[in-house]
Amino acid sequence: MAFLWKDWNxxxxxxxxxxxxxxxALATHLYSPGNRFAEGFLFCAEAALVGGIADWFAVTALFKKPLGFPWHTAILPRRRPQFVKACVTMVQKEFFSRRKIFHHLEKFHLLPTLLAWLKEPATKEQLTHQMIHYLRDFLLRQDADAQSSTLAAKLREAVEDVEPEDLFGALGRWLQESGRDHEALARIxxxxxxxxxxxxxxxxxxxxLERYEKTQTEGNAFGQFLAMLAEATHIVDLDEAADIMQRQLLAMADELAEAGSPLQENVLALFYEQAAVLNGDMDFHLMTHExxxxxxxxxxxxxVTSEALQHLREHFAADKARSVDPLEEHLPMLHSRLAVLLQGEYDRAIALIETDAELRKSVGHFLYDIIARSMLHAQALVGVIVERVLSRLTDEQLNHLVYDKVEPDLLWIRMNGSIVGAGIGLVMYLLLLLFH
Structure with a gap:
């Protein structure tokens, strides 16, 4: 009994x-018949009990059939379609009305929030990584034959448009500006x-040296005699002369390998001078063009283009099935370079939006329009979701859904029935006494 009493509201x-x-009160009235206090007490107690029972019946009839009473009871389960429709209308017209949607959007600073999110390093890295995946998927969706034909045509056209003189000039400038000419000469x-x-x-x-000696003394008997005499007396030693020349060549090689040495600078200057002369020569021009x-x-x-693209597509398709990044796994340098290029373009795009007022205004209007349209479409979607959720609830679940939200008020309605009933009973009894 104590357990049941705790469960009562x-x-x-x-x-x-x-x-x-x-x-x-009834026992008091029966014990003291004719006693006006006992009669008034019974009158008030009876009115309080009737008021409490009436309000209990009314509140219970909203959700169930009290005491099995079938007429105009269990109103919420019987009116389920009307209730669901009313809830959908309330959500769509009140909570997600066009006026409220646009009112809240006007208070929300879309572009600054978006730019702040885009500037975060994690966002930047994630988006650039995703763009690389989009490029891979875009390549896989294209026709391989059409891709290879188009790429080959572009490459052939680019090669045909190249002027050899311009190419040599650009190569020379790159060697000078990058310092690779000194490195190349040192390695040589x-x-x-x-x-x-x-x-x-x-x-x-x-x-x-022997050939030179023979060339100088050929046809000259006296010269040949002096050469033989010099060799016999060791005045001229060809082995020693060859050693001296070899040591001199080694010293020149060491100086040539030394960065910034006079010999290195002179050789490079002579190279560029002769390269410029050669690049302007007509015969060289005709030869390079041929x-x-x-x-x-x-x-x-x-x-080559077809085979390369085919192998690349096969790698991409196989690695996509393994959920790995093929560029990062097989071509890490290309992947890192592509990521750097995309991140650079990403930073330039954000900087352009921040500095260009007209572009910033256009992007802001675009975002506002997209979100507003999405939320207006969501208005109908929310209605469908609410309708489906409420329609799937059982009668008991629907009753609990509503009752749990207004339980304190319903309990006070029932208690007020007894309180108000007792007060009305007292007033009516006093009026009866007055008129009697």
């Missing part, structure tokens, strides 16, 4: 108290040094 306890008071000197220091070079130098045309016509650009 305040309205049930009030109704039970009204019944107990009624029993007490380092590669030549072991060859210069070899015995073969020493033998070649001695043979060269070579370019020959290479362009014989290069299998279409085949």
């Amino acid at each position: 305040s309205a049930d306890k009030t109704l039970l108290a009204a019944f107990a008071i009624f029993v007490l 000197a380092e590669m030549l040094r072991p060859r210069i220091a070899s015995d073969e070079t020493h033998a070649y130098l001695r043979q060269m 070579l370019k045309d020959s290479i362009t016509s014989e290069l299998p650009i279409e085949f």
